[in-house]
C-alpha cells in the first residue's frame with residue numbers, strides 16, 4: 412500500500428498585530444466618521460486622497476502585503492492596484508457571508524477601533540459566536556459533512572483589535588457577526604496584482 416499525504420488547497424491567511432498607534436487610529440476615526448463617501452465599498456477610493464492618516468495607513472498596508480507575499484513566495488517587483496474603503500459604525504451592524512473574488516486577489520483589513528473582548532475563543536463553536544468578530548469560512552465545497560462540530564472546524568474566528576491587520580485571499584468567504592453597537596472602524600484594502608500582465612498577449616483596448 413502506498414499513501415500520499417496530500418494537504419490540498421490550504422488557505423494562507425496572515426494576522427499582523429502592529430505596535431499601538433493611537434495617533435493614527437484617532438486620526439482615522441475622525442477622518443472616516445466625517446466622510447460618508449469613504450464608508451462604501453463602491454464609494455471613493457481613499458487612496459486617491461492625500462490625507463496624512465491615509466498615507467500612514469498605506470505604509471502599514473505596504474508592510475502587511477509585503478510580509479504576506481513573502482510567505483507565499485510571491486515577493487519581488489509587482490504591479491499592485493488597490494482600492495481602500497472604510498467601515499465605520501456606531502450602531503448595531505453585521506456583514507453577511509461574502510467574498511471579494513471579483514475585485515481582489517488579496518484583501519487586507521486593518522482595525523483602528525474594535526470592541527473589547529476579555530476572552531477570545533478563536534476555535535470555538537460555529538453556533539456560539541461573539542459579537543462583531545470576523546469569521547473566515549472554509550472555501551472548499553461542503554462535502555455533505557457537518558463540519559461545524561468542535562473537532563472538525565470549517566471556520567476560523569478572528570477577533571478584531573485595534574492595530575490588527577488580517578490578510579486573506581479575495582476568494583475566501585467571510586462574514587462579520589452582529590455587533591451591539593459602539594464605535595468600530597475597519598479599513599479594507601483590496602489588492603490586485605499584475606493586472607496588466609495576467610493574460611498573455613492581451614493588449615490595451617479602447618472603444
Ligand SMILES: [Fe+2]
Nearest residue numbers: 509510511585
Ligand atoms: Fe469583505
